[in-house]
Every structure is written in C-alpha cells, then in structure tokens.
Amino acid sequence: MTDSQPQSQNWNAFAEQWNEQFLDALEDNMEAQARFVESWSETVGEMTEEEEISEGVEGYARAYETWMNASQQMVDRMNDTLEGEDVELEEFRDVWLNTANEAFKEVMSTTAFAKMTGETVGDVLELQQQADEAAEETLHMLGFATESDVVEVGDRLVELERRQHAVEQKLDRVLDHLEEQ
Numbered sequence: 001m002t003d004s005q006p007q008s009q010n011w012n013a014f015a016e017q018w019n020e021q022f023l024d025a026l027e028d029n030m031e032a033q034a035r036f037v038e039s040w041s042e043t044v045g046e047m048t049e050e051e052e053i054s055e056g057v058e059g060y061a062r063a064y065e066t067w068m069n070a071s072q073q074m075v076d077r078m079n080d081t082l083e084g085e086d087v088e089l090e091e092f093r094d095v096w097l098n099t100a101n102e103a104f105k106e107v108m109s110t111t112a113f114a115k116m117t118g119e120t121v122g123d124v125l126e127l128q129q130q131a132d133e134a135a136e137e138t139l140h141m142l143g144f145a146t147e148s149d150v151v152e153v154g155d156r157l158v159e160l161e162r163r164q165h166a167v168e169q170k171l172d173r174v175l176d177h178l179e180e181q
Helices: 004-046 050-082 089-108 111-142 147-180
Strands: none
16 A cells, blocks of 8 residues: 555646646746737727728637637646646647747738738838938048948949940941041
8 A cells, every 4th residue: 555655646746747837838828818918909909990900809819719729728638648648748838839820820910910010110111211311421420431422423433334335336436437438
C-alpha cells in the first residue's frame, strides 16, 4: 500500500502541474483577448461608416470564435492528458500560436483594418516628408548639398548631354553637306 501512495502523490503533483499550466494559459488567453478587444474597439470607434463598423464587428466575432475554439481544444487535450494520453507541451503552444494567426487573419481581412492601416501609413509618410524637409533645410543652412540639389545637378547634366548630342548631329550633317560639295 505504501508503494501505491507515492504513485498517487506523483499523479496528483502531475495533475496539479497540468492544471496550473492550463489555468496560466487560459489566463494568458483571456488577457490577449482583452487586449485584442480593447485595440479593436479603439479602431472601430474611429470608424464612421456603418458598413465598416458592421464588417469590423463581424471580423472580431470570427476572431473571438477562433479563440473560443482554441479554448475548447485546450480543455479537450487537458482531459485527454488526465485520461492518460501522452500530450506534448508543444501541442498546447501550437494551438495558441495557430489560433493567434487565425484570429489576426480574420481581423486583418476586414475593410475597417485596411482603412486603419491606410490611415496609419499615410500619417507615417506625412511625418517622413516633414522630417525630410526639415533635414534638407538644415543641410542648406549648413552649406551642404542635399538630395534635391544632387537630383537637380543630375537633371541639368542629362539636359546638357541631350543638347550636346543634338549639336553633334547637326554638326555631322553640316560636315557631310560640306564634304558633298
């Protein structure tokens, strides 16, 4: 009887460890969902068109359903473990990683996300342009050549080469004409 007691203690410790890991994973999942909902509601809150809001909510609902399916998979696999099946820890990690990919794909495929991304890219490009203009002004004030100066010099060189080529062609025609006489 003393032999079975250590085995049951090992089993209890094992089950307790799995339960703790499952609860930690579930807690992480809930925190991720809360961050996702908060981020998404901020984005949707900025939308003005009804259709975009509706599509955004549908995208969130599909993403939420994906998270709930993953939670159910985790419960099922935990039950399998408790029933004695050998389940690798990597399988639990993979469930969450794949779920995150699927959930974000659901959200990123919406018009609302595309609009938000487009606005963000537009804002970044505008800030970049302002920074470039400020850098160019500073370089001019310090007496350095800027990118626009170099481009202007290059454009002038190309124009000079074009004109030189035209003059050379005219000169060749004049010389040819003089040689014929």
